[in-house]
Amino acid sequence: MMPVRSESPSPSSEVGPVPAYLRTTALGAASVVVGLLALLLLLVIVPEDADQGISQKIFYFHVPIALTAYAGFGLGAWKALRLLWKRDERYDLESYTAIHQGTIFGVLTLVTGSLWAKASWGQWWLWSENQLVLFLVLFLFYCAYFMVRFSIEPGARRERISAVYSLFGVVLIPVSFFAIRLAEEAIHPTTFTLDGPQMEGSQFGAFMVGWLVMTVIGYAMYRVELAGKRTDLEIRELRDNR
Amino acid sequence: VSQTGYLVTAFAVVVAVILAWLAIILAKAARIRRDGAGLEVEHGHSADG
Numbered sequence: 001m002m003p004v005r006s007e008s009p010s011p012s013s014e015v016g017p018v019p020a021y022l023r024t025t026a027l028g029a030a031s032v033v034v035g036l037l038a039l040l041l042l043l044v045i046v047p048e049d050a051d052q053g054i055s056q057k058i059f060y061f062h063v064p065i066a067l068t069a070y071a072g073f074g075l076g077a078w079k080a081l082r083l084l085w086k087r088d089e090r091y092d093l094e095s096y097t098a099i100h101q102g103t104i105f106g107v108l109t110l111v112t113g114s115l116w117a118k119a120s121w122g123q124w125w126l127w128s129e130n131q132l133v134l135f136l137v138l139f140l141f142y143c144a145y146f147m148v149r150f151s152i153e154p155g156a157r158r159e160r161i162s163a164v165y166s167l168f169g170v171v172l173i174p175v176s177f178f179a180i181r182l183a184e185e186a187i188h189p190t191t192f193t194l195d196g197p198q199m200e201g202s203q204f205g206a207f208m209v210g211w212l213v214m215t216v217i218g219y220a221m222y223r224v225e226l227a228g229k230r231t232d233l234e235i236r237e238l239r240d241n242r
Numbered sequence: 243v244s245q246t247g248y249l250v251t252a253f254a255v256v257v258a259v260i261l262a263w264l265a266i267i268l269a270k271a272a273r274i275r276r277d278g279a280g281l282e283v284e285h286g287h288s289a290d291g
Contacts, residue, residue: 022275025268032264039253043249043253052245054246054249055245055248058249058253061252061256108256108259112252112255115252119248221260224267228271231278232270235274239281
């Protein structure tokens with residue numbers, strides 16, 4: 001039966017204004033498209049590496065993606081700390097969304113890294129490499145976050161347990177980051193040392209742009225997903241309270 | 243697989259994963275909008291009637 005809307009039509013119910021959530025989604029989509037185009041252009045402009053050839057260009061998005069994954073997990077832990085500190089439940093959703101973004105970028109880090117490893121080392125994965133294994137441990141730890149979270153009924157208890165879990169995980173970030181620098185023998189390249197970036201000016205510039213692009217994409221994805229989850233939650237609460 | 247093949251595959255994976263995420267988000271947005279419109283209609287109905 002059709003209804004209510006046709007019985008009492010109003011201009012806003014026929015063609016309503018674009019909701020803020022969809023505007024945010026459009027903005028996020030635009031930033032993703034523009035960012036990826038910029039990165040694609042960079043990959044064409046930056047000169048090839050003398051040793052590894054063109055496959056070395058994976059570096060310009062593999063490392064920024066890994067840093068964005070760390071940022072997602074770090075932001076999730078920060079929001080978790082705020083939740084435990086301020087007892088404000090909105091941080092729970094923010095922490096969960098940030099960790100979700102970190103996990104998406106974690107998958108991309110593992111896949112792009114594996115492709116680069118095959119191209120330059122001839123191996124998809126090396127268990128002897130601390131950097132690889134520690135990142136995998138970090139990634140699996142945060143995959144388990146979702147299992148822990150969704151095994152508990154929604155409420156204050158779930159918020160607290162999820163927050164404490166994500167705070168434990170963040171300890172692995174510096175361990176993962178510094179593992180390669182502490183290892184005596186490693187095949188994984190160390191681009192940033194105490195002497196600065198080990199690359200030419202144009203390569204460093206391209207890397208910085210790649211990092212900026214991935215950070216903007218990651219943040220846009222975080223904002224869009226958070227806006228959607230908030231709206232969804234509000235609608236559920238409205239329905240439950242009717 | 244050539245060196246270029248690895249580079250193109252890695253970039254394509256990144257684009258594909260982001261597009262898949264975007265598709266899921268847009269599908270959820272459509273559902274949220276439907277739910278919100280449904281609530282609005284029900285509220286309007288009870289208010290009118």
